[in-house]
Amino acid sequence: MNKIKKVALITGASAGLGQEFAKQLAGQGCDLVLVARRENLLENIATEIVENWPGTLITNIKADLSEPSAPREIFDELLDLGISPNYLINNAGSAGPDFFDEIPWEEHLNYMTLMQTSVAEMCHRFIPKMLSKKFGRVINVSSVAGRISRAGDCHYGPMKAYLVALSEALNASTHNHGVNVSALCPGFTHTDFHQVGDLEEMKENTPRFIWYSAQTVVQEGLRAVEKGRSIQVSGRLYRWIDPLFQSVWTRKIFQINRQ
Numbered sequence: 392m393n394k395i396k397k398v399a400l401i402t403g404a405s406a407g408l409g410q411e412f413a414k415q416l417a418g419q420g421c422d423l424v425l426v427a428r429r430e431n432l433l434e435n436i437a438t439e440i441v442e443n444w445p446g447t448l449i450t451n452i453k454a455d456l457s458e459p460s461a462p463r464e465i466f467d468e469l470l471d472l473g474i475s476p477n478y479l480i481n482n483a484g485s486a487g488p489d490f491f492d493e494i495p496w497e498e499h500l501n502y503m504t505l506m507q508t509s510v511a512e513m514c515h516r517f518i519p520k521m522l523s524k525k526f527g528r529v530i531n532v533s534s535v536a537g538r539i540s541r542a543g544d545c546h547y548g549p550m551k552a553y554l555v556a557l558s559e560a561l562n563a564s565t566h567n568h569g570v571n572v573s574a575l576c577p578g579f580t581h582t583d584f585h586q587v588g589d590l591e592e593m594k595e596n597t598p599r600f601i602w603y604s605a606q607t608v609v610q611e612g613l614r615a616v617e618k619g620r621s622i623q624v625s626g627r628l629y630r631w632i633d634p635l636f637q638s639v640w641t642r643k644i645f646q647i648n649r650q
């Protein structure tokens with residue numbers, strides 16, 4: 392008799408960490424739902440995955456998660472297809488605008504929708520079915536930037552901090568019912584993130600030893616959610632630094648505005 396395969400829904404699967412999640416979860420035997428705006432990239436990734444892991448069923452969904460309707464549309468489309476994910480990887484994200492950028496407030500709101508409310512709504516819509524099946528694994532990709540507030544970062548860091556708080560509260564509420572929720576907090580990771588966010592110069596000016604591969608970050612994230620850890624800081628260096636970030640004294644230093 393064929394074993395029923397698990398299904399993993401991954402947002403931001405067209406590049407970087409999302410693409411790596413897709414490959415590692417296909418390697419673990421999951422079918423996939425891949426979500427992003429660049430459909431052509433999703434198709435290329437799906438082709439590569441099927442070549443490497445034949446038999447993987449892949450559904451691509453083109454969606455812009457900065458639009459408030461996107462999580463509901465993704466949920467409805469999967470309901471119509473009879474697909475209910477066992478893994479939910481809320482990974483889509485970008486560096487985004489500066490908090491004080493003089494762009495229309497609507498553009499700030501779109502960014503907050505992508506980084507925050509879309510993640511909350513995906514959890515709100517998909518976790519109840521996981522609870523009814525007594526199995527679910529949810530990773531909300533946060534950041535080391537969400538572990539400490541710092542002068543000059545009033546958008547990205549605070550939104551990632553919300554994902555940490557949300558994941559902790561969700562995990563406390565659901566892990567006794569078979570659903571583990573983790574906030575994955577990577578530090579600097581080699582992906583397209585810094586190129587997309589115009590941060591390449593910053594990347595060139597930082598030492599190599601503070602950079603980790605997407606492969607390592609994703610492996611650590613999948614291991615952590617399996618173990619039921621609500622927060623996983625990724626990379627040995629960042630795990631060592633994290634307790635310092637939580638100290639009152641370090642937090643004061645990070646709040647000094649050097650500009």
Ligand SMILES: NC(=O)c1ccc[n+]([C@@H]2O[C@H](COP(=O)([O-])OP(=O)(O)OC[C@H]3O[C@@H](n4cnc5c(N)ncnc54)[C@H](OP(=O)(O)O)[C@@H]3O)[C@@H](O)[C@H]2O)c1
Pocket residue numbers: 402403404405406407408409426427428429430432454455456457482483484485486505532533534535576577578579580581582583584585587
């Ligand atoms: N790289 C790092 O150093 C680092 C460190 C800590 C945390 N993170 C977090 O890791 C996550 C993944 O980033 P990455 O490093 O893999 O960056 P990346 O290589 O630039 O990938 C970002 C992914 O997010 C998707 N995305 C962006 N905006 C979207 C939107 N409006 N709607 C739907 N999908 C969207 C992109 O797809 P499309 O453009 O095709 O839509 C792409 O697949 C992010 O949440 C980021 O904040 C990254």
